[in-house]
């Protein structure tokens with residue numbers, strides 16, 4: 001009979017191996033809003049940050065340091081960082097596409113800058129006009145600039161199209177792993193894997209994370225899943241089983257996929273929080289407050305398609321919403 005308990009060496013598919021705490025980084029203000037055609041007023045974004053914080057969220061990606069002419073929706077990022085930094089214990093991240101954006105992030109006072117790298121050569125050329133290896137070189141320049149500044153801002157690299165791409169289709173796992181090593185060598189403090197276009201299934205997620213973890217160790221500490229084809233939650237769970245405890249999500253599942261009109265964007269923050277809480281994993285989130293905020297965001301984004309399921313049905317009577325806040329977790333300890 002003991003063979004049953006030892007058959008699963010990794011313990012990864014054993015529910016009891018699930019972590020007790022997890023972090024949901026709210027990326028609705030960046031990944032969500034950037035693909036929504038209307039510009040949310042800064043006052044609404046400030047209220048969103050404040051109320052997400054009050055609902056217990058402790059990591060928020062507030063915007064992106066890209067030229068305002070490219071993404072006018074995110075032109076107020078510096079102001080949002082300044083406000084978010086007044087909230088004690090909030091980890092504030094911003095997306096930066098290049099060294100120029102990184103310099104603004106360093107000045108801004110943000111805690112973390114997220115640099116996207118596309119594992120797909122074709123996607124990288126189309127979106128950044130650089131090959132993935134040129135992006136690796138840019139990451140090394142950003143690391144040098146960060147170190148020279150003396151500012152303790154962390155560098156996170158997010159691998160977009162890690163599970164496939166709408167332009168080139170298949171993205172080889174070996175290429176993702178090669179670039180992962182290169183990015184770590186270039187000086188990334190931490191890395192995450194993203195299913196930008198919703199091509200991943202749970203087996204793909206588990207396989208890639210299991211191969212990437214021996215390379216990156218605790219520096220691999222984020223899963224970013226889009227729900228384009230309904231796989232988002234299953235993919236979160238698959239990553240969770242490999243030991244990942246930090247996930248990007250958008251309130252109301254906003255965002256989307258430019259190549260699949262009407263398709264949902266990131267997994268919905270409230271749904272991920274519910275799944276984790278239902279399994280006994282603390283995220284520190286207060287559902288009443290988060291759902292109240294969702295209602296406001298829905299008002300602010302009238303006419304836009306929202307997603308997620310918890311808002312329709314509410315919490316089940318069998319679930320006791322966790323009252324205990326998540327223990328303060330540093331980024332380093334969040335792997």
Ligand SMILES: [Zn+2]
Pocket residue numbers: 031194196224226266
């Ligand atoms: Zn995304």
